[in-house]
Amino acid sequence: MTDSVLRVEDLGVSYETSEAVRRLDFDVKRGEFVAILGPSGCGKSSMLNVISGLSAPSRGRVWVEGAELFTPASTAPRLGYVFQSHRLLPWRTVRQNLEIALAASPVPKAEWDSRIDEILGILHIGQFKDSWPMRLSGGQRQRVSIARALVVDPSYILMDEPLSTLDEVTARSLRQELTQIVQRTGVTVIFVTHSIREAVFLADRILILSRGPARLHEDFTVPLARPRNYDDPRISEIEGDIIARVQAPWGLGGQRDVA
Numbered sequence: 001m002t003d004s005v006l007r008v009e010d011l012g013v014s015y016e017t018s019e020a021v022r023r024l025d026f027d028v029k030r031g032e033f034v035a036i037l038g039p040s041g042c043g044k045s046s047m048l049n050v051i052s053g054l055s056a057p058s059r060g061r062v063w064v065e066g067a068e069l070f071t072p073a074s075t076a077p078r079l080g081y082v083f084q085s086h087r088l089l090p091w092r093t094v095r096q097n098l099e100i101a102l103a104a105s106p107v108p109k110a111e112w113d114s115r116i117d118e119i120l121g122i123l124h125i126g127q128f129k130d131s132w133p134m135r136l137s138g139g140q141r142q143r144v145s146i147a148r149a150l151v152v153d154p155s156y157i158l159m160d161e162p163l164s165t166l167d168e169v170t171a172r173s174l175r176q177e178l179t180q181i182v183q184r185t186g187v188t189v190i191f192v193t194h195s196i197r198e199a200v201f202l203a204d205r206i207l208i209l210s211r212g213p214a215r216l217h218e219d220f221t222v223p224l225a226r227p228r229n230y231d232d233p234r235i236s237e238i239e240g241d242i243i244a245r246v247q248a249p250w251g252l253g254g255q256r257d258v259a
Protein backbone atom coordinates (compact mmCIF):
# COMPACT_ATOMS: atom_id res chain seq x y z
CA MET A 1 0.00 0.00 0.00
CA THR A 2 1.48 3.36 -1.02
CA ASP A 3 0.29 6.87 -0.21
CA SER A 4 -1.19 7.11 -3.74
CA VAL A 5 -4.65 8.66 -3.77
CA LEU A 6 -5.02 7.94 -7.48
CA ARG A 7 -3.24 5.30 -9.50
CA VAL A 8 -3.70 4.88 -13.23
CA GLU A 9 -2.19 1.92 -15.02
CA ASP A 10 -2.02 1.35 -18.76
CA LEU A 11 -5.10 3.49 -19.30
CA GLY A 12 -6.60 3.61 -22.77
CA VAL A 13 -9.80 5.22 -24.07
CA SER A 14 -11.05 4.46 -27.57
CA TYR A 15 -14.26 5.47 -29.28
CA GLU A 16 -15.83 3.74 -32.24
CA THR A 17 -13.67 5.47 -34.80
CA SER A 18 -10.92 7.12 -32.77
CA GLU A 19 -8.45 6.60 -29.95
CA ALA A 20 -8.40 9.42 -27.33
CA VAL A 21 -6.01 8.11 -24.65
CA ARG A 22 -3.17 5.64 -25.13
CA ARG A 23 -1.42 3.70 -22.39
CA LEU A 24 -1.27 6.30 -19.61
CA ASP A 25 0.49 5.43 -16.36
CA PHE A 26 0.72 7.84 -13.44
CA ASP A 27 -0.10 8.25 -9.82
CA VAL A 28 -1.00 11.14 -7.55
CA LYS A 29 0.07 11.18 -3.93
CA ARG A 30 -1.94 12.47 -1.00
CA GLY A 31 -1.70 16.23 -0.71
CA GLU A 32 -0.11 16.69 -4.13
CA PHE A 33 -1.18 19.40 -6.55
CA VAL A 34 -0.87 17.90 -10.01
CA ALA A 35 -1.53 19.96 -13.13
CA ILE A 36 -2.42 18.36 -16.45
CA LEU A 37 -1.32 20.16 -19.59
CA GLY A 38 -2.08 19.10 -23.11
CA PRO A 39 -3.01 20.63 -26.45
CA SER A 40 -6.69 21.10 -27.30
CA GLY A 41 -8.48 17.91 -28.18
CA CYS A 42 -5.65 15.65 -27.00
CA GLY A 43 -7.91 13.54 -24.78
CA LYS A 44 -7.94 15.30 -21.38
CA SER A 45 -11.72 15.14 -20.94
CA SER A 46 -11.73 11.48 -21.93
CA MET A 47 -9.11 10.85 -19.25
CA LEU A 48 -10.99 12.96 -16.66
CA ASN A 49 -14.18 11.01 -17.30
CA VAL A 50 -12.33 7.86 -16.34
CA ILE A 51 -10.50 9.16 -13.27
CA SER A 52 -13.74 10.65 -11.98
CA GLY A 53 -15.38 7.23 -12.23
CA LEU A 54 -17.91 8.41 -14.85
CA SER A 55 -16.95 6.15 -17.73
CA ALA A 56 -15.00 2.93 -17.88
CA PRO A 57 -11.75 2.90 -19.84
CA SER A 58 -11.27 0.71 -22.91
CA ARG A 59 -8.19 -0.77 -21.26
CA GLY A 60 -6.15 -0.43 -18.08
CA ARG A 61 -7.01 -0.02 -14.41
CA VAL A 62 -7.68 2.83 -11.99
CA TRP A 63 -7.51 2.88 -8.19
CA VAL A 64 -8.74 5.61 -5.85
CA GLU A 65 -7.47 5.30 -2.25
CA GLY A 66 -6.43 1.74 -3.07
CA ALA A 67 -9.91 0.68 -4.24
CA GLU A 68 -10.17 -0.30 -7.88
CA LEU A 69 -12.81 1.48 -9.97
CA PHE A 70 -14.94 -0.21 -12.63
CA THR A 71 -15.10 -3.64 -11.04
CA PRO A 72 -18.44 -5.25 -10.10
CA ALA A 73 -17.71 -4.49 -6.44
CA SER A 74 -16.68 -0.84 -6.99
CA THR A 75 -18.44 2.08 -5.38
CA ALA A 76 -18.28 5.63 -6.72
CA PRO A 77 -15.21 7.50 -5.46
CA ARG A 78 -15.78 10.52 -3.22
CA LEU A 79 -14.55 13.41 -5.35
CA GLY A 80 -15.00 17.15 -5.64
CA TYR A 81 -15.37 18.84 -9.03
CA VAL A 82 -14.77 22.39 -10.11
CA PHE A 83 -15.55 23.19 -13.73
CA GLN A 84 -14.99 26.15 -16.02
CA SER A 85 -18.46 27.41 -15.20
CA HIS A 86 -19.58 27.33 -11.57
CA ARG A 87 -22.64 25.07 -12.20
CA LEU A 88 -24.43 26.30 -9.05
CA LEU A 89 -28.17 25.83 -8.85
CA PRO A 90 -29.58 29.37 -9.16
CA TRP A 91 -32.74 28.58 -7.19
CA ARG A 92 -30.73 27.41 -4.17
CA THR A 93 -28.71 29.58 -1.76
CA VAL A 94 -24.98 29.08 -1.29
CA ARG A 95 -25.62 26.95 1.79
CA GLN A 96 -28.24 24.85 -0.02
CA ASN A 97 -25.89 24.27 -2.94
CA LEU A 98 -23.32 22.89 -0.52
CA GLU A 99 -25.98 20.80 1.23
CA ILE A 100 -26.92 19.14 -2.06
CA ALA A 101 -23.31 17.99 -2.43
CA LEU A 102 -23.26 16.83 1.20
CA ALA A 103 -26.50 14.89 0.76
CA ALA A 104 -24.78 12.80 -1.92
CA SER A 105 -21.77 12.17 0.35
CA PRO A 106 -21.28 10.02 3.44
CA VAL A 107 -20.61 13.08 5.66
CA PRO A 108 -23.03 12.70 8.64
CA LYS A 109 -25.77 15.36 8.75
CA ALA A 110 -24.70 16.39 12.25
CA GLU A 111 -21.42 17.67 10.75
CA TRP A 112 -22.92 19.61 7.82
CA ASP A 113 -23.28 23.00 9.51
CA SER A 114 -19.80 23.03 10.99
CA ARG A 115 -18.22 21.86 7.72
CA ILE A 116 -20.10 24.45 5.69
CA ASP A 117 -19.06 27.25 8.09
CA GLU A 118 -15.45 26.08 8.14
CA ILE A 119 -15.10 25.79 4.35
CA LEU A 120 -16.90 29.07 3.60
CA GLY A 121 -14.61 30.71 6.16
CA ILE A 122 -11.49 29.30 4.50
CA LEU A 123 -12.73 30.73 1.19
CA HIS A 124 -13.67 34.10 2.76
CA ILE A 125 -17.30 33.85 1.64
CA GLY A 126 -19.00 33.12 4.97
CA GLN A 127 -21.07 36.30 4.61
CA PHE A 128 -22.71 34.88 1.47
CA LYS A 129 -23.98 31.69 3.10
CA ASP A 130 -27.64 32.62 2.61
CA SER A 131 -27.18 34.52 -0.67
CA TRP A 132 -28.46 33.48 -4.08
CA PRO A 133 -25.73 32.67 -6.63
CA MET A 134 -27.12 35.39 -8.95
CA ARG A 135 -26.18 38.01 -6.37
CA LEU A 136 -22.49 37.01 -6.42
CA SER A 137 -19.65 38.07 -8.72
CA GLY A 138 -18.02 35.54 -11.05
CA GLY A 139 -15.08 35.12 -8.69
CA GLN A 140 -17.35 34.64 -5.67
CA ARG A 141 -19.41 32.02 -7.53
CA GLN A 142 -16.25 30.15 -8.40
CA ARG A 143 -15.24 30.29 -4.73
CA VAL A 144 -18.61 28.72 -3.86
CA SER A 145 -17.99 26.04 -6.43
CA ILE A 146 -14.58 25.32 -4.84
CA ALA A 147 -16.30 25.23 -1.42
CA ARG A 148 -18.86 22.73 -2.76
CA ALA A 149 -15.99 20.51 -3.93
CA LEU A 150 -14.15 20.73 -0.61
CA VAL A 151 -17.11 20.30 1.71
CA VAL A 152 -17.57 16.59 0.97
CA ASP A 153 -14.06 15.82 2.24
CA PRO A 154 -13.06 14.34 -1.13
CA SER A 155 -10.25 11.94 -1.95
CA TYR A 156 -9.23 14.56 -4.49
CA ILE A 157 -10.61 17.53 -6.32
CA LEU A 158 -10.75 17.57 -10.09
CA MET A 159 -10.52 21.08 -11.45
CA ASP A 160 -11.15 21.49 -15.16
CA GLU A 161 -9.91 24.93 -16.25
CA PRO A 162 -11.68 26.56 -13.29
CA LEU A 163 -10.20 30.03 -13.76
CA SER A 164 -10.24 30.32 -17.52
CA THR A 165 -13.47 32.32 -17.76
CA LEU A 166 -12.54 34.86 -15.06
CA ASP A 167 -10.88 38.21 -15.67
CA GLU A 168 -7.14 38.16 -15.01
CA VAL A 169 -7.26 40.16 -11.77
CA THR A 170 -9.86 37.81 -10.25
CA ALA A 171 -8.04 34.74 -11.61
CA ARG A 172 -4.79 35.94 -10.02
CA SER A 173 -6.33 36.38 -6.62
CA LEU A 174 -8.08 33.00 -6.83
CA ARG A 175 -4.84 31.28 -7.87
CA GLN A 176 -3.13 32.78 -4.86
CA GLU A 177 -6.00 31.76 -2.64
CA LEU A 178 -6.04 28.26 -4.05
CA THR A 179 -2.46 27.71 -2.92
CA GLN A 180 -3.45 28.82 0.60
CA ILE A 181 -6.54 26.58 0.61
CA VAL A 182 -4.44 23.61 -0.41
CA GLN A 183 -1.95 24.38 2.32
CA ARG A 184 -4.66 24.74 4.98
CA THR A 185 -6.73 21.71 4.03
CA GLY A 186 -4.06 19.35 2.65
CA VAL A 187 -6.48 18.46 -0.16
CA THR A 188 -5.18 16.62 -3.22
CA VAL A 189 -5.82 18.47 -6.48
CA ILE A 190 -5.80 17.44 -10.13
CA PHE A 191 -5.97 20.63 -12.15
CA VAL A 192 -6.45 20.77 -15.91
CA THR A 193 -5.33 23.98 -17.56
CA HIS A 194 -4.22 25.34 -20.90
CA SER A 195 -2.01 27.91 -19.17
CA ILE A 196 1.55 26.72 -18.68
CA ARG A 197 2.27 29.68 -16.40
CA GLU A 198 -0.71 28.83 -14.19
CA ALA A 199 0.43 25.20 -14.00
CA VAL A 200 3.96 26.22 -12.99
CA PHE A 201 2.67 28.64 -10.34
CA LEU A 202 0.20 26.17 -8.80
CA ALA A 203 1.50 22.66 -9.19
CA ASP A 204 3.97 20.39 -7.47
CA ARG A 205 4.05 18.27 -10.59
CA ILE A 206 2.87 18.76 -14.17
CA LEU A 207 1.80 15.82 -16.31
CA ILE A 208 2.46 16.98 -19.85
CA LEU A 209 0.39 15.04 -22.37
CA SER A 210 1.18 14.55 -26.03
CA ARG A 211 -1.14 15.40 -28.91
CA GLY A 212 -3.98 12.94 -29.23
CA PRO A 213 -4.22 10.15 -28.54
CA ALA A 214 -2.99 11.40 -25.15
CA ARG A 215 0.18 9.75 -23.91
CA LEU A 216 2.37 10.92 -21.05
CA HIS A 217 4.98 13.11 -22.72
CA GLU A 218 6.65 14.19 -19.48
CA ASP A 219 6.15 13.99 -15.73
CA PHE A 220 7.64 17.33 -14.69
CA THR A 221 8.37 18.29 -11.08
CA VAL A 222 8.19 22.06 -10.59
CA PRO A 223 11.54 23.08 -9.06
CA LEU A 224 10.18 25.95 -6.94
CA ALA A 225 9.65 26.22 -3.19
CA ARG A 226 6.45 27.66 -1.72
CA PRO A 227 5.10 30.25 -1.25
CA ARG A 228 5.44 31.35 -4.87
CA ASN A 229 4.99 34.69 -6.51
CA TYR A 230 3.12 34.77 -9.83
CA ASP A 231 5.53 37.46 -11.10
CA ASP A 232 8.66 35.52 -10.13
CA PRO A 233 10.98 35.57 -13.19
CA ARG A 234 11.79 31.90 -12.53
CA ILE A 235 8.17 31.06 -13.35
CA SER A 236 8.65 32.71 -16.75
CA GLU A 237 11.90 30.77 -17.24
CA ILE A 238 10.26 27.44 -16.45
CA GLU A 239 7.28 28.35 -18.63
CA GLY A 240 9.64 29.14 -21.53
CA ASP A 241 11.48 25.89 -20.94
CA ILE A 242 8.24 23.86 -21.05
CA ILE A 243 7.06 25.68 -24.20
CA ALA A 244 10.36 24.82 -25.88
CA ARG A 245 9.93 21.18 -24.91
CA VAL A 246 6.34 20.82 -26.10
CA GLN A 247 6.77 22.61 -29.41
CA ALA A 248 7.56 19.51 -31.39
CA PRO A 249 5.25 17.03 -29.62
CA TRP A 250 2.35 19.50 -29.67
CA GLY A 251 3.10 20.51 -33.25
CA LEU A 252 3.33 24.21 -32.33
CA GLY A 253 5.82 24.91 -35.12
CA GLY A 254 7.50 27.69 -33.15
CA GLN A 255 4.21 29.44 -32.38
CA ARG A 256 3.65 30.55 -28.78
CA ASP A 257 -0.01 29.81 -29.01
CA VAL A 258 -0.55 28.46 -25.54
CA ALA A 259 -1.26 30.91 -22.75
Ligand SMILES: Nc1ncnc2c1ncn2[C@@H]1O[C@H](COP(=O)(O)OP(=O)(O)OP(=O)(O)O)[C@@H](O)[C@H]1O
Pocket residue numbers: 015016018019020038039040041042043044045046047212
Ligand atom coordinates in the same frame (compact mmCIF):
# COMPACT_ATOMS: atom_id res chain seq x y z
N1 LIG B 1 -18.03 10.44 -26.89
C1 LIG B 1 -17.15 10.51 -27.89
N2 LIG B 1 -17.34 9.78 -29.02
C2 LIG B 1 -16.43 9.82 -30.02
N3 LIG B 1 -15.30 10.56 -30.00
C3 LIG B 1 -15.07 11.31 -28.91
C4 LIG B 1 -15.97 11.33 -27.79
N4 LIG B 1 -15.47 12.16 -26.84
C5 LIG B 1 -14.30 12.65 -27.34
N5 LIG B 1 -14.06 12.13 -28.57
C6 LIG B 1 -12.87 12.39 -29.39
O1 LIG B 1 -11.74 12.04 -28.63
C7 LIG B 1 -10.68 13.00 -28.82
C8 LIG B 1 -10.29 13.62 -27.49
O2 LIG B 1 -11.37 14.42 -27.00
P1 LIG B 1 -11.37 15.03 -25.54
O3 LIG B 1 -12.63 15.80 -25.40
O4 LIG B 1 -11.08 13.96 -24.57
O5 LIG B 1 -10.12 16.05 -25.64
P2 LIG B 1 -9.71 17.30 -24.71
O6 LIG B 1 -8.23 17.24 -24.58
O7 LIG B 1 -10.51 17.29 -23.46
O8 LIG B 1 -10.16 18.55 -25.60
P3 LIG B 1 -10.22 20.09 -25.18
O9 LIG B 1 -8.86 20.50 -24.73
O10 LIG B 1 -10.60 20.75 -26.48
O11 LIG B 1 -11.28 20.21 -24.12
C9 LIG B 1 -11.21 14.02 -29.81
O12 LIG B 1 -10.76 13.64 -31.10
C10 LIG B 1 -12.72 13.88 -29.72
O13 LIG B 1 -13.35 14.19 -30.93
